[in-house]
Amino acid sequence: METLSLLAGGFAVAFTPLNLTLLFAGCFFGTLIGALPGLGPVNGIAVLIPLTFAFGFDPASSLILLSAVYFGTMFGGRISSILLNIPGDEPAIMTTLDGYPMARAGRAADALAISGVASFVGATIAVIGLSLFAPLLARAAIHFGPADYFALYILAFATIGGISGIDPRKTLISALLGLMIATIGIDPISGIPRFTGNNYHVYDGIEPIVALVGLFAISEILFLLEKTVKERTKAIHVESWLPSWKAIWMTRWAMLRGSFVGFVAGVLPGAGASLGSVMSYTAEKQKSNRDGTFGKGDPRGVAAPEAGNNSASGGALIPMLSLGVPGSGTTAVMLAMLISLNVQPGPLLFERQPELVWGLVASLYMANVALLILNLPMIGIFTRLMAVPTWALMPIVAAVSFVGVFSISNSTFDLELMVAFGVAGYILRKMDINLVPLVLGLLLGGDMERNLRRAMSISDGDWSILIASPISITLYILTAGFLALSIYLMRRENIREKALSE
Amino acid sequence: MRLTTLLTSKLSLVAASFMAVSVAAPVQAAECIAPSNPGGGWDFTCRTIGRIMQELDLVDGNVQITNMPGGVGAVTYAMVANERPDDAELFVATSTVGITQIAQGRYPAPLDAMRYIAMLGADVGVIAxxxxxxxxxxxxxxxxxxxxxxxxxxxxxxxxxxxxxxxxxxxxxxxxxxxxxxxxxxxxxxxxxxxxxxxxxxxxxxxxxxxxxxxxxxxxxxxxxxxxxxxxxxxxxxxxxxxxxGIDVTGYNWRGVYTGGKITDAEYDKWVSDLETLYNSENWQTAAVEFGLVPIWRGGADFEAYVREQRDVMEQISRDIGVIN
Amino acid sequence: MSIRLGGVAIFVIAALYTYYGKDYSAPFGDVLGPAVFPMIVGIPLMVLSGSLIVFPSGEVTWPARNHLLRQLAALAVLVGYALFLVPLGFPIATFALIALLGMVLGGAPVKALILGASMSLGLWVLFDQILGLPLAFLGSLFGDF
The missing domain is CATH 3.40.190.10 (Periplasmic binding protein-like II)
Known part of the structure; x- marks a missing residue:
């Protein structure tokens, strides 16, 4: 009950003219940054830190502006995923799988609306989960040791196998290539550089956003050039500028399931939003892909990961606030922002500054409401982007991606690397190798390796530590069950196809 | 051209709401490079020093903050050594971590390639x-x-x-x-x-x-x-x-700044005295404590000697335990 | 055939990766060491890409020659941008990038030039002035920056 009154207090703080203005301005600004490929929440919030100092906002207003930009950029990342097949940031990558095919089929408005509503549903569930379970979950998360994390990543990679593709070998190749790239750079455990060729620019590893933009945006340009000028300049036929409510309603269960899975993934310290969206997509696909529509523009394939990654971001607040452990690059920047506002997350934050914690939760929720209000009417404008001829759109996309990457690292080496990734991405796509598992391997591989090695250091080289805790045993049983189910479903599919062809 | 109009109209909207900060873009009088992504300790050093320098009018205009991540500071170190060793407007955030890297030979240039200006605060190591x-x-x-x-x-x-x-x-x-x-x-x-x-x-x-x-x-x-x-x-x-x-060991993680190795003594002394003013200000003392640092001052020749000694100690122990040969 | 060639390329990369990866070692304090995970990744990758060489699946249709030339032109523009961004400064380099890429993609030259001019300045204002991410207006060719 006390939690509820604190939460209500948080909402009351947000309802001042200044704070509402900041909320909407932040959402709009954030959506714009997020929609630019190569720019994501990290940039948005980094830009914001000096701004809040410049204006001298009080901590509550700063938090509101921060949350608005945070969710705005997350939302904006979907727009380029859906319209251009270029994920604006890491967690948006799963949305390309079904969002872009939907847009190609003329249903961009539906896809955008579904992603908006799904984000909202995910955030709502996360806020409910936070209010009910935060203190409890913070204590439970402590018991997740390195071996358990390793088991969790094994489960994640087992589910990635189900993402796409006719030939499972190619999905595996893609994931392994990603894991391979993840090992480039200084090894944080031993401190030695690996696979760097003594080039200092890759000592910190390959920045995922560089790989992401190269693989998707630049290879897309190369694909466009395969077509004739006539095909290229023809804009996509758009069914409707405005979304259909029926399409949104049909995905309601996918949204709820995605939110649940995402929240659980988010609560684990260090797992974060990317894992949340992967797990909710693959779980939904496993559950609902009866007619093989996933990957070809199934609305549920947009709803589930969108709901999942937003509720994971909400869930990730629990370890961030109560333990000070950021779950992802984005929450890491948020953590820095909180510290600059003189808020030190840690075990005492919930007791000492409850009004601040619940104010943050309230403002995150308000940001999602504001985004819904702001973006549903703007869907018409965004879908009109589809009407821009590609000869104009793609150069701008390329320029923005380049600047986005350059403005952060100030290194033209990253630009060259991006082009190289573009060529590699083009060749892999020509070979029918899906790039999504590769990026996921790159994103999750570092943590997977480190937790394996930490576990082995703790056990002093005894491999049995990997199956020594009830948590890891449960996760391996889940993995086995998941794989068995996939094989069963694949068999059934084959039998049915044979029956049909006979 | 529809996109262009769309973007420019959006731009002006954004510009309108955020113009207040960018109205004046005065001459850059100082630049601080944080050799990391936004959000970490080096980024804090640059942003806080930059902000307080402006508040105290120690620079004309604003301090430009550039993030240049790579190789735990090695990319920035190489750039300053090769391209801007005599740029008196430039300073770079560093800390004990940077000196550890140098002691273990992980930077592309030796300690002497730079001039170490001052440390302004330190985090204290604990064993728990x-x-x-x-x-x-x-x-x-x-x-x-x-x-x-x-x-x-x-x-x-x-x-x-x-x-x-x-x-x-x-x-x-x-x-x-x-x-x-x-x-x-x-x-x-x-x-x-x-x-x-x-x-x-x-x-x-x-x-x-x-x-x-x-x-x-x-x-x-x-x-x-x-x-x-x-x-x-x-x-x-x-x-x-x-x-x-009875264990005579200290383990500070200090935060400080260096600049190019070829600036003149006058320019170097100016930096030391400016930063000492900054250190003594209420603004820094508060900001440092808020970030969990203990304000500690070492500047000029005193600091350069300290950095050398610290490097030698680290090199010795790294050799003893076999991190380096 | 192309799938087989691709398989060979991946196999070679995986083999080199495994070869270099196997020798990494940490002096102490790291029980599993830095070499084991690269083995866990590299060896299965060699097996899988090897199987793709022996049993290829799917087919690749490469674009016709004139399209290939356009793709090469686009890559040249992109690499050129990376090389000339610092010497030329942001607006000029970006103008060239957008205008040339627009033409390669089949836009009318005049329109592409106009687009390049307006967007390069617009992006500079957006990033440097509004977002506060510093971008040099004139490059190192034009003296100081």
């Missing part, structure tokens, strides 16, 4: 155990580290051979453990990650900076055996220093 741990004092821990090092797992936020690890080994060596390689070390991504894992029973001892984990000390979840500082930490006067327990 879980509240339920049977280890009660630093003496208890040292006894175990010497007689049965394999029975405890130690951890922190740096790699093996990094600063969190080195200062724990310095303590163990002072206590009489010669074969330092027998002590098991587990790296985590941050001090809080390590503490959380310790609370979950995965590891036994954590060596890291106090700033990040202060909340866990206040809440009583962990017990600090020793602070690696000369004097007790102002915020935690009850924590005994290692020195007071």
């Amino acid at each position: 155990v879980d509240n339920d741990s049977p280890i009660q004092t630093l003496a208890d821990l040292n006894e175990i580290l010497v007689s049965d090092p394999a029975s405890v797992t130690t951890a922190g936020s740096s790699s093996a051979g990094g600063w969190d690890h080195l200062r724990l080994l310095m303590v163990a060596r002072e206590a009489g453990q010669e074969s330092l390689g027998d002590i098991r070390w587990v790296q985590f991504d941050g001090g809080t990650d390590a503490v959380t894992q310790m609370m979950g029973g995965q590891i036994d001892v954590v060596s890291t900076d106090i700033g990040e984990i202060a909340g866990f000390i206040e809440s009583g979840d962990i017990r600090v055996l020793a602070a690696l500082s000369d004097e007790p930490i102002p915020a935690f006067p009850d924590i005994p220093t290692a020195k007071s327990q």
